[in-house]
Amino acid sequence: MSRLLAPAALGLTLLLGGCATATPPAPITSGAQAPLLPSVLFPGGADSFTAWRCSPDQALVTAAPEGELRLWSAHGAWRLEPAVVASGARYEGGRVSFWNKGDGAIVETSRGRLECRAHMRRQALTRQQRPGVMFLGRGNEPGWTASLAHDRPEATLTLDYGTRQQTLPYRVTALDNEAGRVVLASGRGDTPFELRIEAGACLDDMSGEPFPARVTLSVDGEQYRGCGQGIAP
Incomplete structure (x- = not known):
């Protein structure tokens, strides 16, 4: 079994565990390649994500590539x-199991279980x-x-319903592959921004659509929160 994250203190909230292994900031150089993002931010070849509403109250997100199940909670992610x-x-990994039949599912840990119902499905972005x-x-x-180019360290930020857009270089200020956490900062001093990406169940606050990452963009003194997904070739 290959774990994306090592769970700890596994209660009904599926608390995140494991040690952080951050890398130093990466300088921007001419012809620099885009960084490799943690695999936990991607669907792993699955064609869709499913949002689950659970009792006790919690939202989960899953994706089912061939031969495994990827599970995201509010505090992390697992590969089962x-x-x-x-x-x-039924899928298992460490002390976490996920059993589903139709639109119902039971998630069990060493300290309890969640009873869940499928709430919404969304096709993965390609x-x-x-x-x-x-x-x-x-x-x-x-x-x-906020979109990241696949071949170079550039971010395109589109704000205010598309009325403002700018493409800027960025540098990596934190990267934790185990936790699926990335922090990017502007590569230009005259146009600062910070983009924080963290693996975890995220539901769009208008549509309810499921995503495997929470995203926070800080720019122009404002902070924007939303969801995101890695897009594989």
């Missing part, structure tokens, strides 16, 4: 492998839909997007 079960489908983009973050009120 198939297990034998009489009916439905490179055909977003050419040249390896990660897209977006949010509402006002509508905004």
Whole structure:
């Protein structure tokens, strides 16, 4: 079993565990390549994400690439492998198990369990839909997007429902592959911004659509919050 994150203090909130292994800031150089983002931010080849509403109250997100299940909670993510079960489908990894049949699911940990119902599904974004983009973050009120180029360290920020747009170089100020956490900062002193990406269940606050990452964009003295997804070739 290959874990994306090591869970700790596993209660009903699926608390995140593991040690952070941050890398130093990466300088920007001519012809620099885009950084490799943590795999936990991607669907892993799955064609869709599913949002689950659970009791006790919690939202989960899953994606099911061939031969595994990716599970995101409010505090992290896990990669689970198939297990034998009489009916439905069951996946296990460490002290976490996910059993579902139809639109119902039970998530069990060493300290309890969640009873969940499928709430919404969303097709995963693809490179055909977003050419040249390896990660897209977006949010509402006002509508905004932040897209990262797949081949160079550049971010395109589109703000205020598309009325403002700028493409800027960035540098990596923090990268934790185990936790699926990335912090990017502007590569230009005259146009500062910070983009924080962290693996975890995220539901669009207007549509309810599921995503595997929470995104926070700080620019021009404002802070924008939303959801995001890595986009593989």
